[in-house]
Amino acid sequence: MTMGAEIASGFQSIGIIGAGQMGSGIAQVCAAAGLRVYLNDVSDEKINSGIGRITKSLQKRRDAGKITDEQVDKLLSAIVSTPKLRAFEQCDLVIEAATEDEATKRKIFGGVYPFLNPTTVLATNTSSISITRLATATDRPQRFIGIHFMNPVPTMKLVEVIRGLATDQTTYDATAKFVAALGKLITTSEDYPGFIVNRVLIPMINEAVYALYEGVGSIQSIDDSLRLGANHPMGPLQLADFIGLDTCLSIMQVLHEGLADSKYRPCPLLVKHVEAGWLGVKTGRGFYDYASGAPVPLR
Numbered sequence: 001m002t003m004g005a006e007i008a009s010g011f012q013s014i015g016i017i018g019a020g021q022m023g024s025g026i027a028q029v030c031a032a033a034g035l036r037v038y039l040n041d042v043s044d045e046k047i048n049s050g051i052g053r054i055t056k057s058l059q060k061r062r063d064a065g066k067i068t069d070e071q072v073d074k075l076l077s078a079i080v081s082t083p084k085l086r087a088f089e090q091c092d093l094v095i096e097a098a099t100e101d102e103a104t105k106r107k108i109f110g111g112v113y114p115f116l117n118p119t120t121v122l123a124t125n126t127s128s129i130s131i132t133r134l135a136t137a138t139d140r141p142q143r144f145i146g147i148h149f150m151n152p153v154p155t156m157k158l159v160e161v162i163r164g165l166a167t168d169q170t171t172y173d174a175t176a177k178f179v180a181a182l183g184k185l186i187t188t189s190e191d192y193p194g195f196i197v198n199r200v201l202i203p204m205i206n207e208a209v210y211a212l213y214e215g216v217g218s219i220q221s222i223d224d225s226l227r228l229g230a231n232h233p234m235g236p237l238q239l240a241d242f243i244g245l246d247t248c249l250s251i252m253q254v255l256h257e258g259l260a261d262s263k264y265r266p267c268p269l270l271v272k273h274v275e276a277g278w279l280g281v282k283t284g285r286g287f288y289d290y291a292s293g294a295p296v297p298l299r
């Protein structure tokens with residue numbers, strides 16, 4: 001069998017690096033599609049917290065009558081806690097979903113590729129960092145690709161796929177087949193900062209933070225305006241909390257540096273929130289406080 005044919009025959013076992021909001025969601029949808037999943041993070045504690053998040057999400061689906069107890073157990077047993085990268089030698093596809101920081105991601109790729117089978121496709125879930133540049137931290141730029149899932153992964157239909165300059169057609173075709181097997185829809189973006197979704201979405205969120213910073217409106221007014229006036233399901237500040245303010249800031253920085261246009265400068269208030277560690281839902285506080293469950297605006 002040729003290398004290309006092997007890739008095209010379909011990914012069966014998937015490695016995931018980073019068990020945060022996105023990595024755990026990707027693990028869940030891969031398990032639901034009948035694939036074997038190997039889940040890695042920096043510590044057992046982080047992996048367990050990712051598996052805890054998946055368990056909660058599956059239990060919610062069970063309580064809604066969408067899946068049975070047996071299915072919950074089956075899906076959880078398909079996800080293997082993988083503290084050592086060496087275990088990825090058995091994977092057909094490895095998806096990096098770690099913190100949105102280029103140095104972190106480059107270090108991960110440098111650490112993992114020596115363990116991979118030569119035919120393994122290596123992918124990143126980055127929201128904005130150049131696929132072409134990240135590919136240079138691997139030994140396989142032709143088999144490196146951006147697979148950008150949306151948050152929350154189990155419910156969002158779209159997966160944006162980004163080819164780097166060197167990504168080959170076989171890798172793209174196998175990725176498209178994988179995305180379809182997960183029951184998701186694909187859009188293809190060229191490799192420019194922020195790709196399509198975040199090139200449009202994150203500057204809008206940044207502008208909403210500017211509106212708050214300049215006193216144009218309160219958190220509630222800004223979010224209500226977009227929800228009720230533009231028919232958005234969630235206001236931009238609440239959405240920012242949901243995405244993670246560190247991720248939003250990092251994407252603005254990538255747009256600002258990559259497109260060299262001052263219209264992409266991150267709002268100082270966004271920077272301040274990240275400096276305070278108020279990162280949104282994942283830390284219990286962002287533009288809203290989530291301590292009591294329901295979001296309470298902070299200003």
Ligand SMILES: NC(=O)c1ccc[n+]([C@@H]2O[C@H](COP(=O)([O-])OP(=O)(O)OC[C@H]3O[C@@H](n4cnc5c(N)ncnc54)[C@H](O)[C@@H]3O)[C@@H](O)[C@H]2O)c1
Pocket residue numbers: 017018019020021022023040041042046097098099100101104108125126127128148149150151242243244247282
């Ligand atoms: N949050 C979103 O809405 C969203 C949407 C699409 C894509 N993304 C992208 O997905 C990626 C992850 O984002 P997230 O929201 O899940 O962040 P997160 O903070 O919830 O999770 C990141 C995880 O990466 C782990 N990590 C950091 N360094 C690591 C390393 N060296 N090895 C293994 N694991 C490591 C962290 O411990 C953490 O568990 C980012 O690239 C982000 O841009 C995020």
